[in-house]
Amino acid sequence: MNQFQYVRPTKQKAAIDALAKDANAQFIAGGTNLLDLMKRGVIASQKLIDINRLPLTKIESQNGSLRIGALALNGPVAEDRLVLERQPLLAQALSAGASAQLRNMATVGGNMLQRTRCPYFYDTAMPCNKREPGTGCGALEGINRMHAIFGFSDKCIAVHPSDMSVALVALDATVLVSGPKGDRRIPFNDFHRLPGDTPQKDTNLEQGELITAVEIPDAPFTKHVSYYKVRERASYAFALVSAAAALELDGTTIKSARLAMGGVAHKPWRLTAAEQVLVGKPATEETFRQAAEVAMQGAKAFKHNAYKLKLGPNTIIQALKTAAAA
Template sequence: MIQFQYERASTAQAAVNALTNNSNAKIIAGGTNLVDLMKRNVMAPNKLIDINALPLREIRQQDGKISIGAMALNSQVADDKLIMEKHPLLSQALNAGASAQIRNMASVGGNIMQRTRCHYFYDTALPCNKREPGSGCGALEGMNRMHAVFGTSEQCIAVHPSDMCIALVALDATVLVAGPKGERRIPFEEFHRLPGNQPEKDNTLQNNEMILSVEIPDNAFSKNSHYMKIRDRASYAFALVSVAAALNIDGKVIKEARLAMGGVAHKPWRLKEAEKALVGKPATEETFRQAAEIAMQGAKAYKHNAFKLKLGPNVIVEALKNAAGLV
C-alpha cells in the first residue's frame, strides 16, 4: 500500500471540493472494499476523504418515496422497519450479501461503488483491462466460471458483485449525487455501465461527485417479492446467479412485474422484456417458465460458465414462484 493523505470532510460540499482539487482522491466510508484493494495495490489513491461525520445515515419516507442516506449501514437498512414493510426485497438482498460483520461496516454508498471481485482484477500479476487498460482480459481464455453471460465485450467479462444493487435496480431506485454544479439524480439502471471499450469505468459517476442518498419510489410489490441467491456456499460468497423478483398480483393475474439478475453481467441486469411478458398473465409456473426463456435470450457462455445458461432460468422461475407464494 502506498502512502496517502487523509482528510475528514465536515460537509458534503467540502468532500466534493476535495475531490475536485485532486483527481486521484477517493471517498472512504466503511472501507470494506477500498481498503482491500489498496492493500493489494489494485487501487492507489493518494488521498482519502473520510465522510463518516456527514449526516447521511437517515432512512425516511417523503413525497411518495423512501430516501436512504449514503452512509446508512447495510445492516441498518436491512433491519429497518420501514424498509421491511415497504421494500422487503431490499432487506432480503442485503441479508444475502457478505457476512454480518461486513454488513455492520459497509455503507449503502460504498456498496453501490464496490468494484468487481474478479480474481484477474485482484491479482496484479495477471492481465486485466479493468485494472490496467490495454493489458488484456485474462478471464476470456482463463478461469471464467464466475463471469458474465450478458453484456460482455472483448475487453472484459467481469460481473457486478453486489446483492443490494440487484434489488435496487428492480425497485426503480434513483441515486442522488452531489458535484461542483450541485445535485443531480441518476436512474439506478443507468448508474452502472457495461464494459464496452472502457471496462475501467464501473459507473457514470464523475470523479468529483459523491453519492448522497438512494431513493426508492413507493410501489405495490411489498406482498409479493423475493430475492434468491445461488452460491457455492451458504454464507459469505458471491452469487453464481441471483434474481430479484417483485410482482403486483390482482387475484391471480399479474398487473406489474420487476425482474433483475446478479452474477451475470458487468452491471445489475434488468429483465424488461421478461417483465412485459408477465403482465396480464396468470401467476403460474408455466407463465414464469415462458418469462425465463425470454429473459435468457442473448446470453453467451464462456468455457467454464455454460452452466449459468441452465441455472439462470431455473433461478428466475424459483424466485417468481416464491414471490407469488407458490412455494
C-alpha cells in the same frame, strides 16, 4: 500498502472540493472493499477522504418515495421498519450479502461502488483492462466460471458483485449525487456501465461527485417479493446467479412485475422484456418459464460458465415461485 494522506471533512462541500481537486483521491466510508484493494496493490490512492462525519444516514419517507442516505449501513437498513414495510425486496437482498460483520460496516453508497471480484482484477500479475487499461483481459481465455453471460465486451467479462444493487434496479430506484456542478439524479439502471471499450469505468459518476442518497418510489411490491441467490456456500459468498422478483397480484393474475438478475453482467441486469411477458398472465410455473426463456435471450457463455445458461432461468423461476407464494 502505499502511503496516503487522510482527511476527514465535516461538510459535504468540503468533501466534494477535496475529491474534485485530486484525481488520485478516493472517498472512504466503511472501507470494506477499498481497503482490500489498497492492501493488494490493485489501487494506490494518494488521498483518502473520510466522509463518515457527513449527515447522510437518514432513512425517511419523502414525496412518495423511500429515501435512504448513502452512509446508512447495510445491516441496519435491512432491519429498518420502513424498509421492511415498504421495500421488503431490498431488505432481502441486503440480508443475502456478505457477513453480518461486513453488513454492519458497509454503507449503501459504498455497496453501489464496490468493484468486481474477478480474480484477474485482483491479481496484479495478470492482465486486466479494468485494473490497467490496454493490458488485455485474462478471463477471456482463463478460468471464467464466475463471469458474465450478458453485456460483456472483448475488453472485459467481469460481473458486478452487489446483491443490493440487483434489488434497486428492479425497484426503479434513483441515485442522488452532488458534485462541483451541483446536484443531479441518475436512474439506477443508468448508474452502472457496461464495459465496452472502457471497462475501468464502473459507473457514470463524474469527477468529484458524491452519492448522497438513493430513492425508491412507493410501489405495490410489499408482499410478493423474493431475492433468490445461488452461491457456492451458504454464507459470505458472491452470487453465481441471483434473481430479484416482485409481483403485484390480483388473485392469481399478475398485474405488474419487476425482475432483475445478478452475477450475469458488468452491471445489475434488469429484465424488462420478461416483466412484460408476466403482466396479465396467471402466476403459474408455466408463465414463469415463459418469462425466464425471454429473460435469457442473448445470453452467451464462455468455456467455464456455460452452467449459467441453465442456472439462470432456473433461478428466475424459483424467485418468481417464491414471490408468488409469499
